[in-house]
Amino acid sequence: MGGNFPALLVQLQADLPSLISALGETVLLSVIITINGLIGGLLVFYLTLSNSGVVRKIINGYISIFIGTPLIVFLFLLYYGLPTIGIRLSPFVIAVFGFFLNVSAYNARFLVTAYKGLLPTELEAAKAQGFSRGQIFRLVTAPQVLRLAAPALASQAIQNTKDSSIVFLIQYTEFFAGMQEIAMRSFLFFETYFVTALVYLLLVSVIVLAMRRLERRFTIPGLS
Amino acid sequence: MALLEVRNLVKTFGTKTVLDGVTFDLEEGQTKVIMGPSGCGKSTLLRCLNRLEEPTSGSVRFDGKEMTAPTADVRALRQLIGFVFQNFALYRHLTVLDNVTLALRQLKKMPAALAEERALHELARMDMAEKRDAYPASLSGGQSQRVAIARALAMEPRVLFFDEPTSALDPVMAREVVTLINRLYLENVTILCVTHDLYLAQYISDSIIFLDQGKVRAEDKAENLLSGHADPVIASFFGRKS
Ligand SMILES: Nc1ncnc2c1ncn2[C@@H]1O[C@H](COP(=O)(O)OP(=O)(O)OP(=O)(O)O)[C@@H](O)[C@H]1O
Numbered sequence: 001m002g003g004n005f006p007a008l009l010v011q012l013q014a015d016l017p018s019l020i021s022a023l024g025e026t027v028l029l030s031v032i033i034t035i036n037g038l039i040g041g042l043l044v045f046y047l048t049l050s051n052s053g054v055v056r057k058i059i060n061g062y063i064s065i066f067i068g069t070p071l072i073v074f075l076f077l078l079y080y081g082l083p084t085i086g087i088r089l090s091p092f093v094i095a096v097f098g099f100f101l102n103v104s105a106y107n108a109r110f111l112v113t114a115y116k117g118l119l120p121t122e123l124e125a126a127k128a129q130g131f132s133r134g135q136i137f138r139l140v141t142a143p144q145v146l147r148l149a150a151p152a153l154a155s156q157a158i159q160n161t162k163d164s165s166i167v168f169l170i171q172y173t174e175f176f177a178g179m180q181e182i183a184m185r186s187f188l189f190f191e192t193y194f195v196t197a198l199v200y201l202l203l204v205s206v207i208v209l210a211m212r213r214l215e216r217r218f219t220i221p222g223l224s
Numbered sequence: 225m226a227l228l229e230v231r232n233l234v235k236t237f238g239t240k241t242v243l244d245g246v247t248f249d250l251e252e253g254q255t256k257v258i259m260g261p262s263g264c265g266k267s268t269l270l271r272c273l274n275r276l277e278e279p280t281s282g283s284v285r286f287d288g289k290e291m292t293a294p295t296a297d298v299r300a301l302r303q304l305i306g307f308v309f310q311n312f313a314l315y316r317h318l319t320v321l322d323n324v325t326l327a328l329r330q331l332k333k334m335p336a337a338l339a340e341e342r343a344l345h346e347l348a349r350m351d352m353a354e355k356r357d358a359y360p361a362s363l364s365g366g367q368s369q370r371v372a373i374a375r376a377l378a379m380e381p382r383v384l385f386f387d388e389p390t391s392a393l394d395p396v397m398a399r400e401v402v403t404l405i406n407r408l409y410l411e412n413v414t415i416l417c418v419t420h421d422l423y424l425a426q427y428i429s430d431s432i433i434f435l436d437q438g439k440v441r442a443e444d445k446a447e448n449l450l451s452g453h454a455d456p457v458i459a460s461f462f463g464r465k466s
């Protein structure tokens with residue numbers, strides 16, 4: 001085997017500027033998805049604590065729907081379906097919006113699970129001190145569930161980076177789309193996808209390292 | 225006018241009547257202990273007083289304000305009541321110091337430096353200042369309870385509620401905590417304390433409220449209740465204990 005990597009190198013060099021910008025798109029998309037997903041996840045989780053049974057039902061329905069359907073179906077619905085009723089959104093907007101709804105649902109579920117690990121008397125103590133519901137959420141619940149759910153949230157961040165590659169299916173030119181094009185043009189399939197895999201692995205490694213640093217910074221004894 | 229005036233307080237859970245017309249007063253500077261058989265409604269009573277639990281009927285006047293009125297600013301009133309729980313209930317994600325300063329900074333809007341100064345003062349009072357940077361997980365039960373008391377005191381409450389502050393502690397630690405609560409008693413801190421601990425009851429109370437099946441069965445000084453009471457229920461309760 002061995003593969004014709006020198007030939008691929010020539011291709012990569014020729015396409016370098018566009019590949020770099022495509023890689024930039026992947027990183028940008030992953031970062032946006034991850035941050036939006038955390039904010040959305042916290043928001044959805046907050047709503048699951050609502051006093052209103054109707055709100056809780058709606059939110060649980062939303063979580064079930066997005067966890068129960070493949071994201072690509074939703075992205076296609078927006079990309080190919082919406083124009084039939086006259087709404088045309090850019091692939092970027094669809095990607096950000098679609099992932100936002102999807103990842104928020106997953107993260108919310110992680111936070112809901114972590115919430116079961118909180119101690120009811122601790123929340124009660126906060127209430128007895130005179131804190132409002134919002135303050136209790138911000139000052140006690142959120143800092144604790146985020147820590148308890150950290151491993152799940154971190155693996156979701158890794159998932160986001162890998163999953164962002166599916167947006168090439170809605171004509172969004174991120175890194176995978178760029179490499180895909182090179183593969184098609186050069187017929188160096190093995191070499192191209194091999195290098196593609198390595199680049200994703202590298203991105204994921206960066207995330208893993210970042211997570212470790214965050215973990216060291218934020219871990220608290222007795223809360224994990 | 226007493227600081228806390230409880231009148232005819234009733235609490236039912238479904239068909240079960242847990243508090244059945246509780247009436248008593250707590251004067252400023254006074255310390256009362258609530259005792260009674262397990263399940264007689266002691267915790268429920270404390271929790272109704274600051275509306276962690278909604279009373280079914282009756283009235284709770286605190287500092288002249290009706291706590292149960294629909295217009296009552298419950299959160300403002302709660303800030304005047306320091307609540308110490310059996311299981312300490314420290315915020316696990318915060319250091320000892322931050323546990324004490326949190327409400328000062330967030331509720332009293334105290335500048336950080338001032339809050340820290342206040343907190344350290346209260347921690348020192350509870351002999352816990354040297355643990356300021358420790359997290360709750362690394363504290364013993366007795367240490368945790370002392371931090372919880374400091375957290376309550378820091379808010380300069382009008383009254384301290386204790387719900388069995390020593391029952392999760394081993395005897396040695398329990399004694400330590402009793403000693404500290406006794407110190408507060410001698411400083412005329414207003415205290416309402418639920419306990420099964422006779423030792424605590426004798427050392428910190430002006431009088432004991434004996435609760436039975438949701439009713440105040442007797443209220444009297446410790447020495448009158450503890451030995452040879454005329455009421456057989458009370459006599460047998462304390463007979464069993466001592
Ligand atoms: N939220 C609730 N729903 C239903 N019943 C409750 C609730 N809280 C308390 N009870 C019942 O009310 C009764 C009194 O409970 P409470 O905890 O006030 O008793 P207690 O005197 O503090 O007992 P202990 O000495 O064991 O702490 C018990 O029978 C308990 O089962």
Ligand SMILES: [Mg+2]
Pocket residue numbers: 266267268
């Ligand atoms: Mg109790």
